[in-house]
Amino acid sequence: MKNIKTINKKTYSDTTFAGCGECRSSCQSACKTSCTVANQQCENKKRLNKDNNK
Amino acid sequence: MLHTFEIGGEYLALDVNSGALHSFYKLAYDICKLLTPPLTKETPEILYNLEYDKNEVKLAYSELYSLYEQKLLFSPDFIVDLPKNSVIPIKALCLHVAHDCNMRCGYCFADAGEYCGKREIMAPEVGMKAIDFLIEHSAKIENLEVDFFGGEPLMAMDTVKAVTEYGKKRAAEAGKHINFTLTTNGALLDDETIEYLDREMFNLVLSVDGRKSVNDFMRRFPEGGSTYDKIMPQFKKLAEMRQQNGKSYYVRGTFTAKNLDFSSDVFHLADCGFEEISVEPVALENNHPLAIKEEMLPRIYKEYEKLAIELAKRKSSGDKINFFHFNVDLEAGPCVYKRVKGCGAGCEYLAVTPPGALFPCHQFAGMDNYKLGNIYDGFNDESAQLRKKFKSTNIYTKPECQNCFAKFFCGGGCVAASVKYEGGDMSKCYHIGCELERKRLECALYLQAKLAE
Structure with a gap:
């Protein structure tokens, strides 16, 4: 496209591992005072990426 | 819902319901700000009033329409059916x-x-x-x-x-x-x-x-x-x-x-x-x-x-x-359930004080009316209702989240902050926290766009 660059195409409709609960809880990483959900990674996708890179 | 914003000379748009992020040239950005869904295949006449070449406008609109068709622009609202299981695992x-x-x-x-x-x-x-x-x-x-x-x-x-x-x-x-x-x-x-x-x-x-x-x-x-x-x-x-x-x-x-x-x-x-x-x-x-x-x-x-x-x-x-x-991972970020449910305090995440008392999270420790029980005897009788309340608090139950572009990134914000600074009401959002979250998200998305160049 000439006028637009789409940065990411993966969208929320990808629910392959939805709701499994294996990801980190939100407050455990660094914050403790503010909720930051979207900086948590999906543990399953992380594992999948590692496997794909082997 | 589409959120358009500008930082450091970058023209960006977050498609709220899909999570897609777009970086625009100024022309597409100006056009986008004039659009409201549903979009038509034909270029709307109003766009030709912009001070750009007509053919350029037509091309930019066709690109925007293509994203619309792919449900990456003005994508429709959706409702996630959250699991209804009564047992909430603690992690x-x-x-x-x-x-x-x-x-x-x-x-x-x-x-x-x-x-x-x-x-x-x-x-x-x-x-x-x-x-x-x-x-x-x-x-x-x-x-x-x-x-x-x-x-x-x-x-x-x-x-x-x-x-x-x-x-x-x-x-x-x-x-x-x-x-x-x-x-x-x-x-x-x-x-x-x-x-x-x-x-x-x-x-x-x-x-x-x-x-x-x-x-x-x-x-x-x-x-x-x-x-x-x-x-x-x-x-x-x-x-x-x-x-x-x-x-x-x-x-x-x-x-x-x-x-x-x-x-x-x-x-x-x-x-x-x-x-x-x-x-x-x-x-x-x-x-x-x-x-x-x-x-x-x-x-x-x-x-x-x-x-x-x-x-x-x-x-x-x-x-x-x-x-x-x-930090925001646009490719391997959390699933939509997590984005809707939020922080998990009082459900999957609990705090334990030195004598072993259980609280919904570290911020609630010492607030006796939020004591859920203790690690020896388990949850107390009053906790069932309270835990249910925590479980059912999510972006759909908070009125202020409905039209917020950041809702799938913060999951409705910090429950403890709502209780402490918004009169004890979990369904409200901590106003200052939300304002800062929105700005941080814009900056985080800007960073993603810049690093993708």
Whole structure:
């Protein structure tokens, strides 16, 4: 496209591992005072990426 | 819903319901701001009023329409059916191993470690019982988390060591895994402790506010003297070990009304060699002299933008620097359930105080009307209703989230902040927190766009 660059195409409709609960809880990483959900990674996708890179 | 915004000369749009992020040339950006769904295949006549060449307008609109057809622009609202199971597995505990502290910080939400109670250290047996409680209540979840928190957890090293050893053993027996995190002010860090923490902890949070003057103004020893001078050599040593081994850590600071130029603190920490940095707004009642107030927001927005623009420059030139609140993974981020449910306090995440009392999270510790039970007898009778309330609080139940572009990134925000600063109402959002979250998200997305160039 000439006028637009789409940065990411993966969208929320990808629910392959939805709701499994294996990801980190939100407050455990660094914050403790503010909720930051979207900086948590999906543990399953992380594992999948590692496997794909082997 | 589409959120368009501009930072540092970049024209960006977040398609809220799909999560797609687009970077526009000015023409497409100007067009986009005039559009409301549903879109038609034909270019709307109104767009030809823009001061651009007609053929260019037509081309840009056709590109936008193509994204619309792919459901990456003005994508429709959706509702997630959250699991209705009555048993809520617990996957994380915050262990308050020390309700005591060797610092007296000006903004401490934990009442200098006392949490409105008495100074107390958690006995190793209590911590080990908490591990049993976690494993018993974790159902099928394999990845568990335990956070050693305080007060200052290094004042309870015997407990930390006993619980870590026991936790690893119990988790292995149960076919699970526990990641341990410890948050420390660093005052008691010696070489032996550094070596132990580096070996045993999955993540470390090292509390320091940034520049020496800023840090020492807020973070004080009761007897006086510079906390910065005491902790920084040890923090540097520990961070260097973690960076070499590729292990997780954060230096974590707080900014208040007294240092709204906090990007200088972030870059001070970066210039000291730290790569993983978190500097966060203080959360206090509005009448507190250190609290972030409404009138400070424009200044803070500018500061976040300044931080994002400089971070983009540094990262593009190869610097390893990571600002926690600008972390956002657009490809491997959390699933939509997590985005809707939010932080998990009171459900999958609980705090345990030194005698073993259970609270919805560390911020609720000491608030008796939020006590859920204890690790020996389990949940008390009153907790069922309260836990149900926590479970059912999500972005769909908070009116202010409905039209917010950040809702799938913050999950509805911090419940404790809503309760503490919005009159005890979980369904409300902590206004200042939301304003800052929205700005941070814009900056985080800007950074993603810049790094994708």
